[in-house]
Amino acid sequence: MERTHLSSCFLFSVFLSLLFSSASYALLSPAETRILFQVQELLEYPEVLQGWNNWTYFCYLPPNPSLVIVCSGNHITELSIRGNKTSPSTLNPNITSPQALSGKFSIDSFFTILTKLSSLKVLSLVSLGLWGPLPAKINRLGSLEVLNISSNFISGEIPSSIATFKSLKSLVLADNLFNGSAPDLKGLQVLEELDLGNNHLGPNFPSLGNTLVSIIVRNNFLRFGIPSNFLSFNRLERLDVSSNKLVGPVPTSLFRLPSIQYLNLAMNQFSGALSTHVSCNGKLQYVDVSNNLLIGKLPACIGSNSTSRTVLSSWNCLSNGGPKYQHPYSFCHKEALAVKPPAIIREQQSTLKLGLVLGILGAIVGIVGVIGLLILAIFRRAEARKAKEFTSDSFVLENNSFRGSRSPIVDRRHRPQRMATFGLAPYHTFTLEEVEEATNNFDQSNLVGEGSQGQLYKGWLRDGSIVLVKCVKFKQKHSPQTLQQHIGVISKLRHRNLVSVLGHCIVTYLDHPNIGSAVFIVLEYIASWSLKDHLTDWKTREVLKWPQRMAITMGIARGIQFLHTGTATGVYGNDLKIENILLDASLTAKISSYNITLSSKAGPESPLNGQGASKRNSSTTNMEKHDIYQLGVILLEVIIGKPINSESELDDLKFQLERNLAEAPEKLREAADPTMRGTFAYESLKTAVQITINCLSRDFSQRPSIEDVLWHMQYSIQVQEGWASSGNLGTLMLP
Numbered sequence: 001m002e003r004t005h006l007s008s009c010f011l012f013s014v015f016l017s018l019l020f021s022s023a024s025y026a027l028l029s030p031a032e033t034r035i036l037f038q039v040q041e042l043l044e045y046p047e048v049l050q051g052w053n054n055w056t057y058f059c060y061l062p063p064n065p066s067l068v069i070v071c072s073g074n075h076i077t078e079l080s081i082r083g084n085k086t087s088p089s090t091l092n093p094n095i096t097s098p099q100a101l102s103g104k105f106s107i108d109s110f111f112t113i114l115t116k117l118s119s120l121k122v123l124s125l126v127s128l129g130l131w132g133p134l135p136a137k138i139n140r141l142g143s144l145e146v147l148n149i150s151s152n153f154i155s156g157e158i159p160s161s162i163a164t165f166k167s168l169k170s171l172v173l174a175d176n177l178f179n180g181s182a183p184d185l186k187g188l189q190v191l192e193e194l195d196l197g198n199n200h201l202g203p204n205f206p207s208l209g210n211t212l213v214s215i216i217v218r219n220n221f222l223r224f225g226i227p228s229n230f231l232s233f234n235r236l237e238r239l240d241v242s243s244n245k246l247v248g249p250v251p252t253s254l255f256r257l258p259s260i261q262y263l264n265l266a267m268n269q270f271s272g273a274l275s276t277h278v279s280c281n282g283k284l285q286y287v288d289v290s291n292n293l294l295i296g297k298l299p300a301c302i303g304s305n306s307t308s309r310t311v312l313s314s315w316n317c318l319s320n321g322g323p324k325y326q327h328p329y330s331f332c333h334k335e336a337l338a339v340k341p342p343a344i345i346r347e348q349q350s351t352l353k354l355g356l357v358l359g360i361l362g363a364i365v366g367i368v369g370v371i372g373l374l375i376l377a378i379f380r381r382a383e384a385r386k387a388k389e390f391t392s393d394s395f396v397l398e399n400n401s402f403r404g405s406r407s408p409i410v411d412r413r414h415r416p417q418r419m420a421t422f423g424l425a426p427y428h429t430f431t432l433e434e435v436e437e438a439t440n441n442f443d444q445s446n447l448v449g450e451g452s453q454g455q456l457y458k459g460w461l462r463d464g465s466i467v468l469v470k471c472v473k474f475k476q477k478h479s480p481q482t483l484q485q486h487i488g489v490i491s492k493l494r495h496r497n498l499v500s501v502l503g504h505c506i507v508t509y510l511d512h513p514n515i516g517s518a519v520f521i522v523l524e525y526i527a528s529w530s531l532k533d534h535l536t537d538w539k540t541r542e543v544l545k546w547p548q549r550m551a552i553t554m555g556i557a558r559g560i561q562f563l564h565t566g567t568a569t570g571v572y573g574n575d576l577k578i579e580n581i582l583l584d585a586s587l588t589a590k591i592s593s594y595n596i597t598l599s600s601k602a603g604p605e606s607p608l609n610g611q612g613a614s615k616r617n618s619s620t621t622n623m624e625k626h627d628i629y630q631l632g633v634i635l636l637e638v639i640i641g642k643p644i645n646s647e648s649e650l651d652d653l654k655f656q657l658e659r660n661l662a663e664a665p666e667k668l669r670e671a672a673d674p675t676m677r678g679t680f681a682y683e684s685l686k687t688a689v690q691i692t693i694n695c696l697s698r699d700f701s702q703r704p705s706i707e708d709v710l711w712h713m714q715y716s717i718q719v720q721e722g723w724a725s726s727g728n729l730g731t732l733m734l735p
Contacts, residue, residue, distance in 0.1 A: 028076065043081075048083060048084075058076075073119075076117050086099045087151035101130065115141055125152070127150075131154065132155065134154050142166070147165075152175070172194075175199075178199040179567075196217050202222045228251070243267045245268065246265075252275055255281065255301065263284065274296060274299050275299065285308065293317065427494070438467065468522070470523060496558075498559050501521060502524055535578065549639075549676070553688075555589035575594070578634055625703045636650070639689065661686070683716075684717070690712070
């Protein structure tokens, strides 16, 4: 009996020992527990983090594909959170719920908190609506092996500090708004997976180490070509560089890399012929070279039919690709010449130098040679006059979509918007003959406007479509590289809420005393009325109800957001007025006057600098906030239903709105346009008025960001839709 009692006591003590040891192992340190609650708060309590309380055992949460927390020794080693926010590449214009965190969110504070998790090896923050520039302090997470912050709204350049991780094996920054050239990543000596797809990165290809197994940089603004050091990437299995602007010949060594299985080079500007003697790695399962400028025949190893290998080669100029899905040879020859740096002027300069040398030699060998050279010079000058004293330079600058995604072999969800983006024709490089034909040789009857930036003509393309042609002339000559940079910015201005650029033509004048070069920018033509017309001439046009007005202003804000983030440098200081906002047949807002900023090489007086040229010495921040102020003016005009003609009138109306907002709801309703009464929810109007007042702040620092404006407008629309679905439309609703 006593032996049984002792045995029971021993087992009980062992049980207690195991219980307390496992409990101590399960419990996080109080500091890291607080960090998790701070993360929950900073992420604005997303659905996946609901239900946390002081009794939550974070290290033993039930399995959840959207939330993984792994602990070791009372510390968090993995934190993976997947939200339900839409990424920039998949943002549907019809979505009205906020997709980014509010204006109160601070990405700097957020990562300051996270860097206190010193044992963290895996950090995955996907679709959470994070926005703002990625802080350099992220490298304080020195033990990281996996970093995935994809499908957010993180902008700016990728910090160079990210290249200092010693143990990082996977880096996924896809589906964000990163711009500029990526930092040198060769220092990531154990990196195996890199996904930078669906951003605004460029023009340089990232510098990478040869330890990589998967490289995805699709849907960016990369130019030039694939680096030659890819020859040493013996572990590379997957390479996706599609939907960029890469030029030159295709590096045939890619097909025979020892581990390559997936190769996507589609929708670039690769040119020339592939060697028919190229050998392919037997593991290669998928090859896509479609939508380039390739000629000749496909190599036998990818040209032959094979059940084990998928090959896509349409829309090149290949002779064995099937004529139904190929361009004629002349198309690729012409376009391939266009993407090379223009050499016409350099050739003529070389010819002149050669003529001088020959003249000297001719003087030595005899008068006959001199006479012959003089005749040759006269003949060349006569030919130049016949050619209207110009040469035409052009560059292939096709439209880039925002992004696709890191995905299996063919990702239908993120199909590039490069071709026929939102109904637009692909970006086209026009010849001068095409521009002259469209405008009937710039006939005065087709002149629709003229200003400091140049002349604007109406034109008709050969397919019957109507366009606008903007003619901008430079007094001084510019290098082809400088003009190419400027056109590179212009070619990206294609968005559903902009009067988009369809193409361009560059003309360089050789002997004109007053004109160095000219750029003809071809724009889409919107056959409709301006927002001002719809607000003021309601007798002949449909009265805009509140939901329509909010959808229009949302479109304007999205257009501004694209101008600020859609190019590497951003387009700021825009001429935003209700008369410059056009509405198409479906009442989609399109900004028709925006500032195209050129680099300093173009000179401070460049006419392409647009209406915002007087502000180009201001900081980017000030110009951004100036656009926010002008958006606030438009919002106010939409709310009251009439144009504002002076600053004093604007100040009076703003003061009146602030007072009405502080008083009774009925006062605020009375301030709104009488023609739309009964069509809005009070809370929807109130939210719109609040963000309008913030936009009109005299203090630049107090004006919201464009993302914050979009968030409030989305919320206003969401409230309006909920109110309308409850059967309240047409009635006045008390708060």
